[in-house]
Amino acid sequence: MAMDLTVNGVRHSVDVAPETPLLWVIRDQLRLTGTKFTCGIAQCGACTLHIDDRPVRSCSVPVSAAVGKAVTTIEGLSPDGTHPVQLAWMELDVPQCGYCQSGMIMSVVGLLKRRPNPTDAEIDAEITNACRCSTYHRIRKAIRVAAASISARGGAL
Amino acid sequence: MTITDNFSRRGLLATAAAVTGALVIGFWLPRRTEAQSFNPEGAAWSNETGDDEVNAWVVVAPDDTVTVRIAQTELGQGVWTSNAMMVAEELQCDWSKVRPQYASANRDAKEMAPAWTLNVMGNGATDPNGGGEPQFGTRDRTGLAGIPDSLYRRMRTNAAASVKDGRYYLQLAGAEARDRLLLAAAKLWAVPVEEVSSVNSVITHRGSGRTTTYGKVASLAAETPHPNPQRIRIKPPSEWTLMGTEQKNLDVPSKVTGTAVYGIDVHLPGMKWAAVKSCPVYGGKVKSYDFERIRNEPGVISAIQFPIPDPVLIRGRIFGGGVAVIADSWYQAKTAIDKMPIEWDVPAANATRNTANIRAALIASLDEPGTVRVNVGDCDSVFRSAARIVEATYSVPYLPRARMEPGNATVLVADNRVDIWIGDQSPQETRRSAAQITGIPEENVYLHMCHLGGGYGRNGNGPQAEQAIYVANQNRGTPIHLLWTREEDFINTTFRSIGVAKLRAALDKDGWPIAMDVRTATDAEAPGATAGFDIAARYFAPNYRFSTHSGRFHIPVGTRRGVGAPAQHFYRESFMDELARAAGKDPYLYRRELIARTNLPYRADMIKALDIAAEMSGWGTKLPEGTARAIALEERGAEAGGHATISAQVHTVSISRDGKVRLERVDVAHDEGFGLVNPLSVRKQIEGQVTWFYNDAMYQECNVTEGRIAENNFDTFLLSRINEDPPQINVTFFKTGHWLDGMGHDRGLSIQSNIADAIFQITGKRYRDLPFRNHDLTWT
Numbered sequence: 001m002a003m004d005l006t007v008n009g010v011r012h013s014v015d016v017a018p019e020t021p022l023l024w025v026i027r028d029q030l031r032l033t034g035t036k037f038t039c040g041i042a043q044c045g046a047c048t049l050h051i052d053d054r055p056v057r058s059c060s061v062p063v064s065a066a067v068g069k070a071v072t073t074i075e076g077l078s079p080d081g082t083h084p085v086q087l088a089w090m091e092l093d094v095p096q097c098g099y100c101q102s103g104m105i106m107s108v109v110g111l112l113k114r115r116p117n118p119t120d121a122e123i124d125a126e127i128t129n130a131c132r133c134s135t136y137h138r139i140r141k142a143i144r145v146a147a148a149s150i151s152a153r154g155g156a157l
Numbered sequence: 158m159t160i161t162d163n164f165s166r167r168g169l170l171a172t173a174a175a176v177t178g179a180l181v182i183g184f185w186l187p188r189r190t191e192a193q194s195f196n197p198e199g200a201a202w203s204n205e206t207g208d209d210e211v212n213a214w215v216v217v218a219p220d221d222t223v224t225v226r227i228a229q230t231e232l233g234q235g236v237w238t239s240n241a242m243m244v245a246e247e248l249q250c251d252w253s254k255v256r257p258q259y260a261s262a263n264r265d266a267k268e269m270a271p272a273w274t275l276n277v278m279g280n281g282a283t284d285p286n287g288g289g290e291p292q293f294g295t296r297d298r299t300g301l302a303g304i305p306d307s308l309y310r311r312m313r314t315n316a317a318a319s320v321k322d323g324r325y326y327l328q329l330a331g332a333e334a335r336d337r338l339l340l341a342a343a344k345l346w347a348v349p350v351e352e353v354s355s356v357n358s359v360i361t362h363r364g365s366g367r368t369t370t371y372g373k374v375a376s377l378a379a380e381t382p383h384p385n386p387q388r389i390r391i392k393p394p395s396e397w398t399l400m401g402t403e404q405k406n407l408d409v410p411s412k413v414t415g416t417a418v419y420g421i422d423v424h425l426p427g428m429k430w431a432a433v434k435s436c437p438v439y440g441g442k443v444k445s446y447d448f449e450r451i452r453n454e455p456g457v458i459s460a461i462q463f464p465i466p467d468p469v470l471i472r473g474r475i476f477g478g479g480v481a482v483i484a485d486s487w488y489q490a491k492t493a494i495d496k497m498p499i500e501w502d503v504p505a506a507n508a509t510r511n512t513a514n515i516r517a518a519l520i521a522s523l524d525e526p527g528t529v530r531v532n533v534g535d536c537d538s539v540f541r542s543a544a545r546i547v548e549a550t551y552s553v554p555y556l557p558r559a560r561m562e563p564g565n566a567t568v569l570v571a572d573n574r575v576d577i578w579i580g581d582q583s584p585q586e587t588r589r590s591a592a593q594i595t596g597i598p599e600e601n602v603y604l605h606m607c608h609l610g611g612g613y614g615r616n617g618n619g620p621q622a623e624q625a626i627y628v629a630n631q632n633r634g635t636p637i638h639l640l641w642t643r644e645e646d647f648i649n650t651t652f653r654s655i656g657v658a659k660l661r662a663a664l665d666k667d668g669w670p671i672a673m674d675v676r677t678a679t680d681a682e683a684p685g686a687t688a689g690f691d692i693a694a695r696y697f698a699p700n701y702r703f704s705t706h707s708g709r710f711h712i713p714v715g716t717r718r719g720v721g722a723p724a725q726h727f728y729r730e731s732f733m734d735e736l737a738r739a740a741g742k743d744p745y746l747y748r749r750e751l752i753a754r755t756n757l758p759y760r761a762d763m764i765k766a767l768d769i770a771a772e773m774s775g776w777g778t779k780l781p782e783g784t785a786r787a788i789a790l791e792e793r794g795a796e797a798g799g800h801a802t803i804s805a806q807v808h809t810v811s812i813s814r815d816g817k818v819r820l821e822r823v824d825v826a827h828d829e830g831f832g833l834v835n836p837l838s839v840r841k842q843i844e845g846q847v848t849w850f851y852n853d854a855m856y857q858e859c860n861v862t863e864g865r866i867a868e869n870n871f872d873t874f875l876l877s878r879i880n881e882d883p884p885q886i887n888v889t890f891f892k893t894g895h896w897l898d899g900m901g902h903d904r905g906l907s908i909q910s911n912i913a914d915a916i917f918q919i920t921g922k923r924y925r926d927l928p929f930r931n932h933d934l935t936w937t
């Protein structure tokens with residue numbers, strides 16, 4: 001079935017079964033491979049991207065649910081890797097294997113859009129992505145750095 | 158399935174023109190942007206030597222960009238950066254212009270290592286305590302045993318050994334290239350080489366002040382042989398300027414933009430996807446499958462049965478045979494295979510195995526003679542007459558590594574050439590597998606290495622390559638990307654063996670051990686069975702016996718992070734806490750005294766580690782109710798007097814009355830030997846291992862039910878999240894007089910025994926079976 005998708009501001013027409021998970025359309029059809037597959041059952045968050053600014057686990061969202069909405073993936077976060085969260089991630093040298101980090105960054109951006117200066121409790125409640133390398137310690141510090149730079153820029157993402 | 162707009166085909170990088178016979182493969186780089194700027198069109202990896210290659214590790218471009226070839230795989234441990242640092246330290250090049258690139262496993266099949274890498278003793282980097290002897294194994298052409306003498310020597314990524322084993326020849330590689338660049342400049346200026354020197358890629362002639370750059374003399378250097386390679390001198394730690402400094406990891410920028418290429422991201426023209434199902438009971442195979450039922454599912458092309466991967470190719474492990482469904486997209490292949498009826502042919506004995514009968518068999522084995530590894534003094538008679546005996550039995554479960562990237566490989570088999578795109582921890586072994594399965598010689602096997610989404614003890618070598626090679630060999634001319642589901646990843650992996658141990662000690666009237674009997678049991682094939690107990694004792698007991706016991710089970714066991722150490726460390730350090738408590742002594746001071754009584758070569762360092770960690774943690778100061786501290790010693794190589802890594806950790810743990818565990822802080826005293834290569838990576842590894850082993854202690858287990866592994870995704874195999882990361886991880890490095898024995902895999906083990914002891918202090922209950930979530934942790 002042909003469907004129109006808007007991903008990172010670009011319209012695509014894809015012809016897939018409507019129940020196909022958004023993740024696989026993004027990765028295999030649109031070849032945006034920054035968004036990762038790990039568990040396939042909405043447990044880990046490696047596949048996190050945004051639909052209309054809300055982080056979702058794209059392995060468990062049918063592509064049909066994204067029709068008519070704005071999808072943003074890690075590739076669309078900034079043209080050159082200079083989103084405040086990406087800069088903070090580089091400053092703290094967060095990634096180890098890096099496999100979870102696209103999803104992690106998208107979750108954090110989603111949180112900071114709603115709460116530009118989140119408390120530890122909010123971070124704990126909202127950032128439920130898994131990182132098998134356990135980079136959590138630097139992630140929390142990097143969220144602080146990103147929040148500070150967002151507030152220096154005027155407070156909103 | 159079509160795409161009607163003209164999105165850019167970002168995944169398309171390698172120029173694999175799948176024309177049978179005439180195959181052109183672009184060399185594969187981990188970043189698309191870099192690869193595009195390298196314009197790899199038609200450049201074969203094996204021909205990429207180029208005019209400007211100074212040696213097999215170092216390529217200098219006219220603009221002074223230095224490409225450093227990396228023979229290990231980046232899986233989060235920082236090797237992409239630390240290996241480059243070891244080369245760049247000697248090369249004295251501009252670090253900001255260093256670009257790592259994977260070394261060619263194909264060239265490694267064709268070329269021998271330069272003679273100067275074979276003679277890898279200290280060459281100036283001597284260790285006053287004798288720790289500078291590299292611990293190389295025998296030279297084996299295959300790389301299966303020891304370190305081969307093929308071009309890149311050791312291409313394996315394992316045993317936390319990338320620095321330990323690679324340092325000598327990587328420093329030599331940088332020094333050899335530097336010497337030749339200086340020689341080239343001297344030749345150009347017709348001056349003695351002694352009068353030229355270099356800093357940051359700039360070469361200066363002392364007398365005249367003339368300067369040039371590496372990039373300008375690189376092609377001349379490429380033609381200038383080293384006059385005396387056996388005399389190449391590498392810098393001792395006192396002369397390091399780059400090594401030992403905190404350097405951000407060079408792969409990180411690509412990992413925050415989603416551009417880093419993992420095996421799973423590989424797309425080739427004409428590529429088809431394969432989803433597989435392997436027999437969930439190891440040793441089983443396909444009896445029948447009904448492809449007709451799915452033949453008309455969207456995108457489906459074919460199905461192929463594959464045999465149990467040849468154990469000879471995968472270090473003896475027996476997985477299951479299975480079936481692959483090939484389709485246009487992976488999701489189509491996966492959807493179809495889920496609908497395809499498959500009947501398995503399962504060895505009856507394997508299907509009767511479950512966790513309980515495996516554990517019971519191991520516990521029974523403890524009373525059999527076993528293999529006596531150490532026997533000092535006369536344990537039996539001391540036990541017979543001892544006034545006081547402490548005894549405890551511990552157990553740990555099977556554990557997989559469960560990296561985030563599910564196993565996958567892309568393979569294209571042509572008439573006389575195999576190309577493999579993969580994140581792999583043993584490319585030399587995979588090259589051999591490809592040759593064995595296809596009959597195409599290793600010299601014609603090309604591995605295009607990708608970053609790996611986690612390794613943790615060689616997850617990069619399940620049988621994903623062997624399965625993919627098998628399937629692609631049946632589909633010659635078509636690139637096949639085989640990808641496991643998470644559930645398949647759990648099936649096609651090796652496990653840290655289930656284990657049990659019985660420890661007994663006889664105490665004297667002051668509570669010090671006068672005899673100790675240690676019996677451990679694992680699967681007979683489990684590596685590392687003697688870890689931590691293999692010398693007279695880490696902690697002094699004048700009479701000491703250690704025996705290993707085993708059973709044979711069908712679950713494939715392997716080298717998960719830390720290998721044998723995590724389980725044995727849990728037993729040993731838990732028991733030390735139990736002895737200290739039986740003696741009514743402080744567990745820190747009890748350990749300290751027992752180490753002081755040994756004649757271990759590094760006992761002073763061990764004591765120092767304990768002292769620093771205790772002091773950092775505020776050991777002995779009052780804590781709120783429901784909070785406790787515990788301490789443990791971590792060491793690797795403590796017995797030998799050579800390479801070693803020593804640390805101690807104190808964990809401060811709180812437990813709520815309803816049994817919720819919270820890791821409040823971790824204080825780590827860590828040995829830096831003569832010097833760490835990249836202290837930033839070491840910090841990151843320590844931070845990661847704290848939570849890795851927290852997961853082991855608290856949550857993780859794989860149980861066996863009717864011969865199969867029960868937990869197979871992250872809904873049942875639990876991972877902690879950021880909310881459980883401790884608010885504080887404090888690390889203090891201290892200098893010692895030996896080379897480090899790696900630190901990527903056993904630097905957080907203490908948390909297991911430390912949580913056990915904290916639970917005991919807070920709740921009064923002593924638990925000896927991991928994970929703790931199976932126990933009642935409530936208290937009043």
Ligand code: FES
Pocket residue numbers: 036037038039040041042043044045046047048057058059060
């Ligand atoms: S892959 Fe979607 S949550 Fe794990």
Ligand code: FES
Pocket residue numbers: 095096097098099100101130131132133134135233561610611
């Ligand atoms: S960085 Fe490896 S899983 Fe998160």
